[in-house]
Amino acid sequence: MALFAVVAELADELAKEAGKLKKRAAIAETISKVHAASSESGPESDDSGLLALYLAGTPFAEADSRKLNAGGALLSKALLAVSGASDQMLTAAYRRHGDMGAAAFDLLFAARAEKTAELTLAAVAEAFAAMAVAKTTAIRAALVEGLLRRATPLEAKYLLKLMLGDMRIGVKQSLVEEAIAVAAGASVDAVRRAVMLEADLGGAVRRAFSGTLHESRMRLFHPLGFMLASPVETPEEAVERFTEKPAKVPVVKTKKPRKDKKVVVVEAANHKPGEAVQAQSFYADAEEFADAPPEDVIAKETQAGGDTTLANAAATQGVEAFLEDKYDGMRAQIHCGDSGQPGRVAIYSRNKEDVTESFPELEEAFAQIRAETDAAAGSLIPSSLILDGEILGWDFEQGRALPFAVLGQRIGRKRVSNEWRQQVPVVFVAFDLMCADGELLLELPLRERRNRLEAVVERLVERVASPLVVDERARDSQAVLFAVEESAPVERLMISPSRLVESAEEIDRAYADARARANEGVMLKAAGSVYQPGRRGLAWVKLKRELATLDVVVTGAEFGHGRRAGILSDYTFAVRGDKGELLNVGKAYSGLTDVEIGEMSAWMMEHTLEDQGFFRTVEPLMVLEVAFNNIMRSGRHASGFALRFPRILKIRTDKPVSEIDTVSRVEEVYQSQVDKPVE
Ligand SMILES: Nc1ncnc2c1ncn2[C@@H]1O[C@H](COP(=O)(O)OP(=O)(O)OP(=O)(O)O)[C@@H](O)[C@H]1O
Known part of the structure; x- marks a missing residue:
């Protein structure tokens, strides 16, 4: 039985190690060791899967919909109870690190430096399972306290980080997948494919060691x-993207990052020595390849399953593009x-949340379409x-879409009343078919996926709404609607009209x-491209x-005044820095309705990390789209910029x-301004 200390010690080592290769080697070695240690006591005692899962910062496998339901407020209370520290001590420790896990280490260190590790990975998994089904906050809090009491300071640090889903050790799931491949002597592609099909990182470890990765099924x-x-x-730029001719001489250069630093454009590549030029340009992950020369990026991308990127880059050249409305x-x-x-x-x-409950009419419509088509004997409709x-x-x-702001009122609502259903009716506009009959279609060219999508929708509609009725109002509006009666389930399913375009004028029109x-x-999609x-x-x-807008995350909130006294209504928000850190860039208090502010405030109370009285830092989980008049250089915020007259457009x-x-996106917008104000 492996100890949680194995995760904590390795995580601490990884946090200090900058090199990706060394990180991967250390993870692979630990996975191998944990697997080997269990080989005598039988496969059920193999904790190497849990180790991989927890290092990736996830308490449950992706295919597992359980949630811990433990926010910052609950965890800090549990920490206070276990450590015996005062509120002030917790606040001071939190301020030193800006991280609850690191604060826990400080608070527990004095009392428990000598404690020997006893908490097993299986015990942690058991407590997590109990938290997911706990009916009350008190039961969940007791489970967290139970874990923290059994933990060494270092284990407590990583338990909290894991529960908050923010390990901060510079390890992405893709790196863990690579390490699994190294540990088990399997191919990285096979591991990645198994994880994509079954969404179970721990399961992929078991498959990799037992040589059954190829048996994974969607x-x-x-x-x-x-x-x-x-x-x-x-x-014109769109046309250029799709009609560039491959360069005669391979040129490899890195352009300035575009929208955000997560991507780098690498232009023209002879991606394997001696091979014909395939890629004109593609995006790579800048976090991973920050300082690498472009040649390395290409080599690495090709190796790490990036061939689809290269294939797509090739597919964008001189070929047809489909145009759809955005x-x-x-x-x-x-x-x-x-x-x-x-x-x-479902x-x-x-952001990979299950939102079925928020759209009951879509769930009902699809279930009904399914039921009716299943009932039809000899149905040609895929079973999945x-x-x-x-x-x-x-x-x-x-026969047209309502503005996003109207739909936005329904997003995030768990219980949707009949009133809401009538006030904001929803439809689903399909533009891609990813899987049919258990077969993953991602590697088919878009042209082919599109044919299949049209065929499937047509058959669904024929079965349910035969004879096929096309709503003329909808046809005018370019959205093909397959039934006129609003009570019919198929009217909720539409298909995004798509056609081939060639010239800039056509696109402009x-x-x-x-x-x-x-x-x-509009969206343009290369007809020969695979789904990535x-x-x-x-x-x-x-x-x-x-006009530019920014997508930001709320990091803190201040209580309002007057009508908004006692309500957290002024939000401080951040963008991401070069090293992945969050850097505040502004503060906004306008744009939301009173109802939304009330809901935000309640949520922030629950997700407070540090309570400073009038101001609270909150878990960085709430994404907002903000508009502003302009951007200025300013020492007021850590990003070195401040937004002028910011207002919230959407809760994203x-x-x-x-x-x-x-x-860097903020810098880009700043530079694009005619006037570049400095505070
Ligand atoms: N026909 C369409 N095909 C694909 N995506 C579409 C289409 N119409 C609208 N979209 C939306 O556009 C998004 C693609 O834009 P992008 O990947 O830049 O997302 P984004 O960062 O959220 O951008 P934006 O803020 O512009 O919505 C998709 O996530 C999807 O929600």
């Missing part, structure tokens, strides 16, 4: 990564029953489906038409021409914190 009901798009400023709704992935769970429907948001698309608030009278339909702009989950490549580009519950804007 399992529904865990979200796959969403493919994202890169921005272009003009239709809808301003909420990105979602819909999973529809498989042989194991035939009637089940909806996932872009994963659709990628956008949830939109829909005006059935006008389509853009104007899209805006006239109240959509945000979780990546922002050049195979999909978006054109939206608008649909966007993960990992994708907020960076300080």
